[in-house]
Amino acid sequence: MPRGNNTVRLNRVLPRIETSPEQGLTHGQARERLENGYSNAKPDSAEKTVGQIFKSNIFTYFNLLITVLALCVISVGGYSNLAFVPIIFINTTVGIMQELRSKKLLSKLSFISAPRATVVRDRERLEVPSDETVLDDIVIFGPGQQIYADATVVWGECQVNEALVTGESDEITKTAGDALLSGSFIVSGGCTARLERVGRDSFVAQLMVEAKKTKSKLSAGMVTTLKRLLQIIGIIIVPVGIGMFIRQMQLDDATVTTAMLGTVGGVIGMLPNGLYMLVSVTLTVSVIRLAKNQTLIQDRNCVETLARVDVLCVDKTGTITESKMEVKGAALLCWDRYGSDKVNAIMADYCANMSADNETMAAVQEYFGADARRRARNVLQFSSAVKYGGMSFGDGESYLMGAPERILLSQYRNHKDTIEAYSAQGYRVLLLAHYSGDINGKLDDRRVLPVALIMLSNRVREEAPATFRYFAQQGVKIIVISGDNPVTVSQIAREAGIEGAERYVDAAELQTDKQIKRAVLEFTVFGRVTPDQKRKLVRALQKAGHTVAMTGDGVNDVLALKDSDCSIAMASGSEVASQVADIVLLDSDFSALPSVVMEGRRVINNVEKCAVLYMSKNISAFLFVVVMVIAFGEQFPLMPSQYMPYEMFFIGIPSYFIALQSNMNIVKGKFLANVMRGAVPVGLTVFGAWALLYILYGSPSLGNLEVATMANFVITFTGFLLLVKLNMPLSKIRLAVSLGMLGAYIISLIAFGGSVFLIEPLSWGMALMTILFCAACVPVLLGMTLALEGKKAVMLIRDQER
Numbered sequence: 001m002p003r004g005n006n007t008v009r010l011n012r013v014l015p016r017i018e019t020s021p022e023q024g025l026t027h028g029q030a031r032e033r034l035e036n037g038y039s040n041a042k043p044d045s046a047e048k049t050v051g052q053i054f055k056s057n058i059f060t061y062f063n064l065l066i067t068v069l070a071l072c073v074i075s076v077g078g079y080s081n082l083a084f085v086p087i088i089f090i091n092t093t094v095g096i097m098q099e100l101r102s103k104k105l106l107s108k109l110s111f112i113s114a115p116r117a118t119v120v121r122d123r124e125r126l127e128v129p130s131d132e133t134v135l136d137d138i139v140i141f142g143p144g145q146q147i148y149a150d151a152t153v154v155w156g157e158c159q160v161n162e163a164l165v166t167g168e169s170d171e172i173t174k175t176a177g178d179a180l181l182s183g184s185f186i187v188s189g190g191c192t193a194r195l196e197r198v199g200r201d202s203f204v205a206q207l208m209v210e211a212k213k214t215k216s217k218l219s220a221g222m223v224t225t226l227k228r229l230l231q232i233i234g235i236i237i238v239p240v241g242i243g244m245f246i247r248q249m250q251l252d253d254a255t256v257t258t259a260m261l262g263t264v265g266g267v268i269g270m271l272p273n274g275l276y277m278l279v280s281v282t283l284t285v286s287v288i289r290l291a292k293n294q295t296l297i298q299d300r301n302c303v304e305t306l307a308r309v310d311v312l313c314v315d316k317t318g319t320i321t322e323s324k325m326e327v328k329g330a331a332l333l334c335w336d337r338y339g340s341d342k343v344n345a346i347m348a349d350y351c352a353n354m355s356a357d358n359e360t361m362a363a364v365q366e367y368f369g370a371d372a373r374r375r376a377r378n379v380l381q382f383s384s385a386v387k388y389g390g391m392s393f394g395d396g397e398s399y400l401m402g403a404p405e406r407i408l409l410s411q412y413r414n415h416k417d418t419i420e421a422y423s424a425q426g427y428r429v430l431l432l433a434h435y436s437g438d439i440n441g442k443l444d445d446r447r448v449l450p451v452a453l454i455m456l457s458n459r460v461r462e463e464a465p466a467t468f469r470y471f472a473q474q475g476v477k478i479i480v481i482s483g484d485n486p487v488t489v490s491q492i493a494r495e496a497g498i499e500g501a502e503r504y505v506d507a508a509e510l511q512t513d514k515q516i517k518r519a520v521l522e523f524t525v526f527g528r529v530t531p532d533q534k535r536k537l538v539r540a541l542q543k544a545g546h547t548v549a550m551t552g553d554g555v556n557d558v559l560a561l562k563d564s565d566c567s568i569a570m571a572s573g574s575e576v577a578s579q580v581a582d583i584v585l586l587d588s589d590f591s592a593l594p595s596v597v598m599e600g601r602r603v604i605n606n607v608e609k610c611a612v613l614y615m616s617k618n619i620s621a622f623l624f625v626v627v628m629v630i631a632f633g634e635q636f637p638l639m640p641s642q643y644m645p646y647e648m649f650f651i652g653i654p655s656y657f658i659a660l661q662s663n664m665n666i667v668k669g670k671f672l673a674n675v676m677r678g679a680v681p682v683g684l685t686v687f688g689a690w691a692l693l694y695i696l697y698g699s700p701s702l703g704n705l706e707v708a709t710m711a712n713f714v715i716t717f718t719g720f721l722l723l724v725k726l727n728m729p730l731s732k733i734r735l736a737v738s739l740g741m742l743g744a745y746i747i748s749l750i751a752f753g754g755s756v757f758l759i760e761p762l763s764w765g766m767a768l769m770t771i772l773f774c775a776a777c778v779p780v781l782l783g784m785t786l787a788l789e790g791k792k793a794v795m796l797i798r799d800q801e802r
Helices: 026-036 051-057 063-073 084-114 204-212 222-249 258-270 275-291 303-309 340-353 359-368 404-423 466-473 486-495 511-521 531-543 554-565 573-582 590-631 640-659 671-697 706-726 732-753 764-801
Strands: 116-121 123-131 140-141 152-159 171-174 185-197 295-297 311-314 325-333 378-383 388-392 396-402 427-436 448-457 477-481 503-506 526-527 549-550 564-571 583-585
Touching: 026 204, 051 084, 063 140, 063 185, 063 222, 063 466, 152 378, 171 378, 185 295, 185 388, 204 404, 204 531, 222 258, 222 275, 222 590, 222 671, 258 583, 258 640, 275 590, 295 590, 303 448, 303 564, 325 340, 325 359, 325 486, 340 396, 340 427, 340 531, 359 427, 359 448, 396 404, 404 427, 404 448, 404 486, 427 590, 448 486, 466 477, 466 573, 466 706, 477 531, 486 503, 503 732, 511 531, 526 590, 531 549, 549 554, 554 564, 554 573, 554 764, 564 573, 583 590, 590 671, 640 706, 640 732, 671 706, 671 764, 706 732
Parallel strands: 311 477, 311 549, 477 526, 503 526, 549 564, 564 583
Antiparallel strands: 116 123, 116 140, 140 185, 152 171, 152 185, 295 583, 325 448, 378 388, 388 396, 396 427, 427 448
């Protein structure tokens, strides 16, 4: 029937409809709501549209600067100096094509992990994308699902974690009439609910954007550093360019044309044009490469982050072991009252009345069956907070099943040896106990009678030992965080070959943040960990200076996943874990992680090399502009067109070859420091050579281009040396690229040197001096490089000692 609170939408106002949980909306009612804007579609998508891709690549700050510089050249009639303009179109076109290709592929992959909804329409259960559910839909929520729209429970009972909404990690029981907040998730149980607020009216769009938001915790990371560096250069370059033009206008033989062309040449030299786009393209290529190996990257910056990770936190189930559990047997503890037949009958009743909403219950049901003789009067669903569940059949007959130490409490010491003997064999041990009290009240261990121990196990994944061995070789510490008994987890970790697996602790003993802070430095295996403790362990490791990756597949992992530097989810796990994670392993194969690490190393190490190429040019140009042009009133040695052959063949084209090469070296040091260590020697050498050229031969002018030509040959020669150095050790391909770029440069000068690039033939005397200048650059460059490399080695040793 119609209900109140009508909402104005796109086309017309539709009345609220209340149907029975069995009936649901009709297909016509659902279609009408969908067409009139009452769907759960997110109002703002975080994914770029095609138009936004074009806009973001065309309307950039550096493209604006290049356009302004081109207009300045045109204004003084220097059309022959516009050879730098095509760089805009090349860079922009490549950026657009790569983003469009990435969008197409990732849209397909994202569909695989997109949230799905089960709805009731015309008495049928249907599965649809969650953004196609509509207001007043009757929907069914199960364990592990994120609630995608605000709803009201109409039937059933479930435990809900609202931590992503309220920040409180306590589980809340929801029954008929209770509200479900979008953004929270079902921990256990299940329910049927009516959607009350959808789309823009609910919290879910904002919550999912927050959950998927790019983490910027790695302040010294490559992408963050480059953004800041380019922002600084972009701000500085404007006043420096203005000052350069004013200073060149003060020269004795200055004209507006010479001053303008000299200024544009200097600004072009200071611009790291194409560097950030190169990083963007390289990361995009990495995302596509990994996608082909069933690894969905939801935040491409995490490729870099994982390469820098030094602590990897893993759960036991689903990561070290296979997700599927199996019961290996039961050990009776109370022979006189509970024999095998009676225990089997109790467990069959228990299984029939308890929903199989997790792997443990599914395994127990498979072993004991679910043929109920009687229906429970009261059911306490399993909670990860207390680590047990239970049910009551009346007449003082109630049973609890879960973690032995959480049920037995002070009685645990009486059975400790038996329980831990099974745990030491790698079994997960559950306790079935008779309870003579209220199962929903505070547990009283005096009312607990142990009945039987149930042993379960997961097989260690076949690929796990090799994967953990790889991380150990790479200097990544493995920490196991599990909700199971620490003795059991320790044994499993030993079988998987995890170093330090014998150092374990029961997280129940860690009551304060201070104890957790000490424990992360001492122990490798943490058992009986609550969801909130998982998050605290991750935070403690981060505060200790570590870069932390977290793997998980369950709802109890979500809080820790969200707070880690790099979160990794198994697609076979809960939906909410996949939604929050940076990386989703689509085939749930943990052995795929080394390939992500190696891809991240390739990106960081190669982009670092490319940045050296760009920054060496920027440093030499900036120093010359500030020292020789602004301070001493000299003319900048190169005009815009004279820069182009060097930029094209010794920076632009080879940088893409370098960026896509294989490079598995361990990432060492900080990105910017490493870049400057490689770029400063070249920048200083070129600046010194140019300054000496001016001292010996004076400033170049449009009438005499020999000095400018000599300056061009000097920077080209040092650029070639740098390219060879960055390609070391030289393979056939790398040697071919280096020599190919040199050959292309020579051919371009022969074909277009005078007409396009304004490169003048040198007299024999000037040619000889150019050779001497280039030869002198070699020992200077080598000396500064060795000095800085030595300093780097000392710093790395000090870091290791600390």
